[in-house]
Amino acid sequence: MTADDLKTQFRQQSQAALSLNTAYIGVVSGLFSTLHSLGTAPSTALAEAAKLDPGYVLRWCDAAYAFGYLDVDGEAFRLTPMGEAMRPEAPDTLMPMAVQSVLSAHMAERAAGLMRTGERPGEQVLAERETVLPWFGPMLEANFAPMFERTICPAVPAFADVDARGGLAVDLGCGNGWYLRALARRCGKLRGLGIDGFQENITQAQALAAQDGLGERLRFIHGDIHALALDEPADLIAMNRALHHVWEKDTATLFAWLRANLKPGGYVVIWEPAWPAERTALREPSRKALAFQNLSEHVQGNHFLRPDEIQAAFAQAGMPSQVHLFAQGNEAVVVAQR
Known part of the structure; x- marks a missing residue:
């Protein structure tokens, strides 16, 4: 060239x-x-x-x-x-492509300024651009809700089991509540509790649930999952593209909490970008964006995970797990049962 x-x-x-x-x-x-x-x-x-x-x-x-x-x-x-x-x-x-383009430029500027110091400011960088944060949840919903409803939910047996049993579904790092809304539409017996660290997301989630006629079944609260006590054990605990946000803090304690807050037979369902085992895979067209996103995650104090790392954490907590791969292997859904 x-x-x-x-x-x-x-x-x-x-x-x-x-x-x-x-x-x-x-x-x-x-x-x-x-x-x-x-x-x-x-x-x-x-x-x-x-x-x-x-x-x-x-x-x-x-x-x-x-x-x-x-x-x-x-x-x-x-x-x-x-x-x-x-x-x-x-x-x-x-x-989502338009929102991601501006968010990526913001994260690139922040990463460039932090290269010398090594500082990792955390998730508050998402709120540094006042027009971006309100669109973060809608961006994720537009990107991932169709995949969840059309592909993941029918392919993962845990959802059919939970649908038959009903009970409580908890979404940790719920964003604008899209996952619980989608789950509630499919699983008529479920109640939902969503927790998120951004009040902006909780306000959106409450409004959207009410708009969809799900306000009585779904509840959303602002809080820190490291200081969270459930009023009752859950039938399903979900973390959607949220585990990597807390992984570096205290993984063993988190996974012990997940197990302790499940009913016997209940499920933990973790959905994460699947970081590849080999660096050469990052050259594949479908994974190039993942490499940049992992750089921006580093600014936030996080990093993407390999599916086997998540399985190892479940094993340490005494829960067997299974990995389901989607989107050319770029999305991993790891399911564990108590």
Whole structure:
């Protein structure tokens, strides 16, 4: 590859990043959704409907037009199919890609500044950009709820067993509550308790559960799982992409707590990105993003785990476990039963 070829390649990559940055502004400002409801509108009418500054909206419309999210007839803008797909409400929405692009840039900047000191500030870095945190839960939901409902839940026998028994399902690190909402829709006898360290997530989770008519079955509380006492033993304890956030603190104590807070025959279901056993696997296209995400996890005081590490922790706690792999082996669901 020549120098000119490399420049062309990186210009294309740079333009892709700028496109996602433009989309992010439209997502978090509600511009895609508002223009969808209007059908067509000049930028001034769009700004008025979205309750935004008309100068910023005009410049955004120009950028969104340049990157193919909008078409225009005279001064009236309308969404293209790509713009429609970026709406958070759209089926199989592309919104997570826009949110992840800005979150990744933020984490890259933080990692670059911490390289010399070795400081690992923790999960509060997610809250350093005021427009990002409210979209973190919706981003995870859009990315992973369809996989859970369509693929994981039918393939993991523990869910059918819990559905038949009913009882209490606890989600540690529940985010905006998407997992418990999905589980409650499938398992009509279950009650749910979600715990998260960000009050923003708990507020979202409560509102969304009420919106779905699940407010009486699902409860969400702000708290630290290291200082948590359940009112009753659980039939299912879940951790979805949350175990690596607490792994480096006291793994043995956590897994002992998980076992102690289960009913006999109850399940712990851990869903984690599957860190590969061999570094060479990171060159695979489906795993390249995982490598960068692990760097950003280091900023937060975490690191991704191999499935066998999770199994070893269950074994130490006296619980046999089984690994289920999904998404080309990139997602691991580890199930243990008391």
